[in-house]
Amino acid sequence: MSLSEKNREGKRSARExxxxxRAAEQVKAARRKKLLVVGxxxxxxxxxxxxxxAVQSSxxxxxxxxxxxxxxxxxxxxxxxxxxxxAPSTLTVYEDPRCPACxxxxxxxxxxxxxxxxQGKLYGNYHIVSFIDRHDxxxxxxxxxxxxxxxxxxxxxxxxxxxxxxxxxxxxVDTWKDKSQLIALAKQVPGLDTPAFESCVNGQHFKSxxxxxxxxxxxxxxxxxxxxxxxxxxxxPKNGNEEISPDNLVKWVDQANQGKPLGTTGSASAxxxxxxxxxxxxxxx
Amino acid sequence: MVEAVAVGSxxxxxxxxxxxxxxxxxxxxxxxxxxxAGLAKISDPAVAAQAVRAYRIxxxxxxxxxxxxxxxxxxxxxxxxxxGLGVRVVAVISIVLLLTFIAGISSAWAxxxxxxxxxxxxxxxxxxxxxxxxxxxxxxxxxxxxxxxxVYRPRSKASVDAWLAL
Numbered sequence: 001m002s003l004s005e006k007n008r009e010g011k012r013s014a015r016e017x018x019x020x021x022r023a024a025e026q027v028k029a030a031r032r033k034k035l036l037v038v039g040x041x042x043x044x045x046x047x048x049x050x051x052x053x054a055v056q057s058s059x060x061x062x063x064x065x066x067x068x069x070x071x072x073x074x075x076x077x078x079x080x081x082x083x084x085x086x087a088p089s090t091l092t093v094y095e096d097p098r099c100p101a102c103x104x105x106x107x108x109x110x111x112x113x114x115x116x117x118x119q120g121k122l123y124g125n126y127h128i129v130s131f132i133d134r135h136d137x138x139x140x141x142x143x144x145x146x147x148x149x150x151x152x153x154x155x156x157x158x159x160x161x162x163x164x165x166x167x168x169x170x171x172x173v174d175t176w177k178d179k180s181q182l183i184a185l186a187k188q189v190p191g192l193d194t195p196a197f198e199s200c201v202n203g204q205h206f207k208s209x210x211x212x213x214x215x216x217x218x219x220x221x222x223x224x225x226x227x228x229x230x231x232x233x234x235x236x237p238k239n240g241n242e243e244i245s246p247d248n249l250v251k252w253v254d255q256a257n258q259g260k261p262l263g264t265t266g267s268a269s270a271x272x273x274x275x276x277x278x279x280x281x282x283x284x285x
Numbered sequence: 286m287v288e289a290v291a292v293g294s295x296x297x298x299x300x301x302x303x304x305x306x307x308x309x310x311x312x313x314x315x316x317x318x319x320x321x322a323g324l325a326k327i328s329d330p331a332v333a334a335q336a337v338r339a340y341r342i343x344x345x346x347x348x349x350x351x352x353x354x355x356x357x358x359x360x361x362x363x364x365x366x367x368x369g370l371g372v373r374v375v376a377v378i379s380i381v382l383l384l385t386f387i388a389g390i391s392s393a394w395a396x397x398x399x400x401x402x403x404x405x406x407x408x409x410x411x412x413x414x415x416x417x418x419x420x421x422x423x424x425x426x427x428x429x430x431x432x433x434x435x436v437y438r439p440r441s442k443a444s445v446d447a448w449l450a451l
Contacts, residue, residue, distance in 0.1 A: 033449060041371035045361045045378070052357025053350055060330040060353075134332050134409070211331070218335045219345065223399075223410030 063216070065209035069153040073125070078213045080152050082124035083117025084263030089256045091116075092125045092229040094217055097144025097164055098132040098171055105226045105236065106165035112246040114158065120262035121253050126161070129217040129225060130210055132171065140169070140176035143201070145210040147182040150200035151192060159189045231256055308372070308434065308441035315379060315431045316366035323359035325406030326352075336408025339400040340389050358382070369444020376435035383429045387422055394418040 068077035073085075091113065095102035116122035128148050130141035144164060151160035163185050169175035176182055179201050186193040186201075200206070220227075228236035228244070230252055236244050239252060326333045334352035337343060343351060362382075365375045390402050399413045402421040441447065 030451075033451060037371045037446070037449070037451065038374050041365055041374050041378075044365060044370075045358060048357045048361035048364075049354040052360075053354045056327075056330040056333070056353035057349070060334075060349075131409075134329070134335075134407070215331060218331070218338060221341075223339075 061208055061211035061215070063212050065206070065212040067206060068209050069149040069206060070155075071152060072149075072209075076212060076216070078127065078209070078216050080126040080128065080148070080157055082126060082158050083122055084120050084265065085123055087117070087120055087123040087263030088260035089121060089231055089253050090123045090125055091253075092127070092227075092232070094127040094129055094220075094222060094225050094227040096129050096132045096141050096225045097148065097168070097176065098130075098136070098138075098141045098174075099225045100168070100171045101224070102226045103165050103168040105228070106162070109244075109246060109249065110162055110165070112249055114162075116250065116253055118265060120265040121257055123263065126157075127217060128210070128213055130214050131217065131225075136172060136174070138174035138177055140174045142207070142210050143179055143182060143204070144176045145213065146204050146206045147176075147179075147186070147201045149206035149209055150197050151186070151189070153200065153206075154192055154194070154197055156189050156192045160186060160192060163188045302442075304438050305440055305442045305447075308438045309369075309443055311431045311434045312366045312369055312372060312441055312444070315376075315428065315435065316363045318363075318428050318431075319359045319366065319379070320363035322405050323356040323363060326356035326359075326403070328406075332406070332408065333403075336401075336403030339398075339403070339409045340393055341396075341398060342389060342392060369441055369446050372435055372441060372444060372446055373439035376432045376439065379432040380429060380436065383425050383432065387425050387429075390418055390421050390425070 064076050065078070069080065071081065073079045073081050095105070113122065113124060117124055128145040130145045133139060133141040148157065148161060148164065151157050164182075167185055182201055183193065183198050186197060204210075226236055227234065230239070230249075233239070235249070235252065238244065239248070242248055326336070330349075330353055333356060334349050337352040337355070338345075338348045359382075362375055362379055365371060386402070386404065393400055393402075394416075399411055399416050401408050401411045401415070402418075403409065404421060404425070435441075439446065440451075
């Protein structure tokens with residue numbers, strides 16, 4: 001091998017080495033670029049989700065209301081009581097102002113329930129939920145629930161509740177998105193339609209309460225309204241194998257009340273004015 | 286012979302420049318799906334949380350973070366797909382997310398609970414006659430195909446990835 005040949009070979013191997021090094025560097029640079037892209041993707045996603053959770057948390061209504069109607073009971077004051085708090089049985093009712101099945105339930109049972117309450121046999125616990133507005137879109141459930149809270153605040157819950165269900169619009173017609181309709185119906189309850197009531201309805205004074213009641217309902221796992229519980233046990237549409245009917249309801253309440261003293265009766269329970277004793281009572285569950 | 290031609294043309298589509306345009310279309314298609322799904326869940330946080338809760342899978346403590354965060358995860362994927370950054374990673378994350386959704390819907394179906402999947406807003410309990418588990422799963426499988434294509438051929442026209450010469 002001559003010197004020039006050796007030289008040439010040395011040059012070639014040096015060139016090859018350089019090419020190899022350059023290729024290795026390119027591979028390294030490409031890998032770095034890829035890692036940078038993957039990192040950017042993960043950062044974008046993490047930032048988006050983090051900001052999203054923070055924004056939605058601040059936008060969501062609190063589960064404890066800022067204001068509750070007078071006399072509402074429960075640890076968050078989400079339940080409207082009707083009838084004597086010391087009655088031996090409790091009827092828990094979840095209903096939506098726009099729900100047609102609730103209208104049907106009220107049509108069939110409100111007289112019986114009012115009677116049982118007035119006899120001191122039953123303590124009504126009303127959860128006024130508003131999930132139909134989500135399903136059918138609209139505002140009637142929320143406006144109606146707020147107006148019912150306003151009526152409770154004024155001491156006319158039962159009467160106004162009965163008037164609303166008697167005049168309930170079809171589920172798909174969102175009549176009560178117009179608050180003046182709710183105020184017009186209040187005129188059927190003597191004494192309810194005051195400037196304070198109207199401003200309570202128009203200003204959605206109990207908006208956060210309405211939202212908190214609905215959130216509470218979301219967490220119960222009950223999926224429809226009316227959900228009706230007698231002493232914590234579901235009785236609508238059936239109690240065990242027995243269909244609910246006004247007669248059966250009376251029978252079930254009497255069975256549950258056997259041997260127990262009746263609750264306080266009197267004119268006060270017919271139109272429950274907010275009292276401190278009602279406010280101190282605890283919910284059934 | 287006919288088969289050979291068919292295989293040949295499929296290969297040409299899958300490898301040639303047409304494939305890059307096809308990937309662009311898949312990218313934008315999947316982006317529209319994620320953007321639509323995300324935006325529909327943002328307006329009412331309580332509804333989004335309830336849609337998650339209705340599956341009765343997650344503990345209460347995780348219901349709100351997932352309900353609040355999921356739409357933004359979907360939006361982030363949409364944005365990344367539109368600009369075409371890290372398409373393969375984004376497609377893999379999309380697949381994981383879609384498989385999670387399919388598993389959740391199947392689980393609800395198997396347990397006999399009646400819910401709307403809440404895939405594009407809404408969600409929560411529905412009447413038994415109104416469940417649409419089959420359609421919901423089929424739809425997600427369609428989206429899955431778009432994402433699978435992007436894992437297979439992430440290179441696409443009009444993307445940041447192409448601009449970075451990845």
